[in-house]
Amino acid sequence: MKTNSYKECPVGDAAFCDADHFQAGRQLLQRPLLPLVRLVHLLFLTGPFTTLGELLSQLTEPLETAGINYDRPADLLAPHLTALRPLEALKDPASEAKKITILDQHDHPLPAMEALAMQVNQAVLEQELEAINSLLCGPCRCSLCCTGPTEEMRQLFFEIPLQPEEANLMALPQIDTPASQARDSATEPPFELHGRPFYQQPPAVYHWRAGWSMILPHGSSCPQLDDRGGCRIYPARPKVCRRPQIFAYILECDEEAQSSQDPPVYRARHKLLAVWDCPYVQVLQDEIAAFAQLSGLEPIFRTNKN
Ligand code: SF4
Ligand code: SF4
Numbered sequence: 001m002k003t004n005s006y007k008e009c010p011v012g013d014a015a016f017c018d019a020d021h022f023q024a025g026r027q028l029l030q031r032p033l034l035p036l037v038r039l040v041h042l043l044f045l046t047g048p049f050t051t052l053g054e055l056l057s058q059l060t061e062p063l064e065t066a067g068i069n070y071d072r073p074a075d076l077l078a079p080h081l082t083a084l085r086p087l088e089a090l091k092d093p094a095s096e097a098k099k100i101t102i103l104d105q106h107d108h109p110l111p112a113m114e115a116l117a118m119q120v121n122q123a124v125l126e127q128e129l130e131a132i133n134s135l136l137c138g139p140c141r142c143s144l145c146c147t148g149p150t151e152e153m154r155q156l157f158f159e160i161p162l163q164p165e166e167a168n169l170m171a172l173p174q175i176d177t178p179a180s181q182a183r184d185s186a187t188e189p190p191f192e193l194h195g196r197p198f199y200q201q202p203p204a205v206y207h208w209r210a211g212w213s214m215i216l217p218h219g220s221s222c223p224q225l226d227d228r229g230g231c232r233i234y235p236a237r238p239k240v241c242r243r244p245q246i247f248a249y250i251l252e253c254d255e256e257a258q259s260s261q262d263p264p265v266y267r268a269r270h271k272l273l274a275v276w277d278c279p280y281v282q283v284l285q286d287e288i289a290a291f292a293q294l295s296g297l298e299p300i301f302r303t304n305k306n
Contacts, residue, residue, distance in 0.1 A: 172205050
């Protein structure tokens with residue numbers, strides 16, 4: 001593997017990158033949690049523990065697995081206890097842990113034990129990557145995720161999905177009409193306002209059939225982006241803003257295979273996605289690929305915005 005150099009900083013500030021402001025995030029990339037989660041899964045299954053809390057209380061010594069040293073395994077896993085909790089169903093048939101169906105590439109449901117492990121791994125990895133992405137994004141002084149496309153880009157707008165309770169975080173007009181709720185941003189012909197497509201209007205928050213989103217047309221930016229490229233509501237930023245630009249893709253929700261009555265249906269993907277537009281993904285490509293492989297996942301790098 002080549003050693004990353006910080007001489008070719010994609011944000012155009014090589015001196016800044018040379019100072020390695022990514023150090024804290026890189027340390028987490030070098031110590032992925034999923035190998036430890038796999039070991040804990042095995043210990044819980046084979047040991048005399050009825051709860052994960054009991055097991056964690058016994059993990060007082062450093063552990064080594066998959067060539068990685070974990071100095072304080074219980075402390076590392078404590079913030080992920082809720083995500084790990086479904087594993088307790090292995091010892092408690094009456095557990096009310098939500099059971100999900102995961103289909104393989106042949107549309108066959110995976111065995112329950114395997115599905116449970118994947119469900120837990122996805123939840124832990126999402127939390128782990130939220131911390132890593134936050135550590136890596138700040139030093140980049142980049143606002144790509146918070147602005148609409150530039151004139152050179154082929155996209156007409158960028159869309160930031162919002163939870164219903166997040167719609168009011170943005171001081172923007174809200175378009176919530178029977179016509180908007182009858183379609184989505186990708187519906188053709190496009191939803192029109194005042195005789196023009198929605199993406200030729202100023203930024204706004206729309207209530208679509210699939211839910212709420214903020215639409216940022218060409219040359220616009222999120223109203224919460226400050227003059228120095230920071231987020232004014234960083235601690236309370238929307239859920240989707242917490243997850244750029246390395247994603248857990250162990251499972252994917254299968255919209256077609258489920259109905260509102262059924263338990264959730266997912267597809268097994270076994271991947272980690274990293275978006276190439278992001279400066280830290282470009283600088284840390286090798287570390288991200290190694291992190292994915294140690295986590296038992298295939299790393300996929302792709303471009304989203306061009
Ligand atoms: S809420 Fe903050 S992080 Fe999210 S798009 Fe706006 S400025 Fe960016
Ligand atoms: S592209 Fe990367 S560095 Fe830029 S704002 Fe998004 S997550 Fe942060």
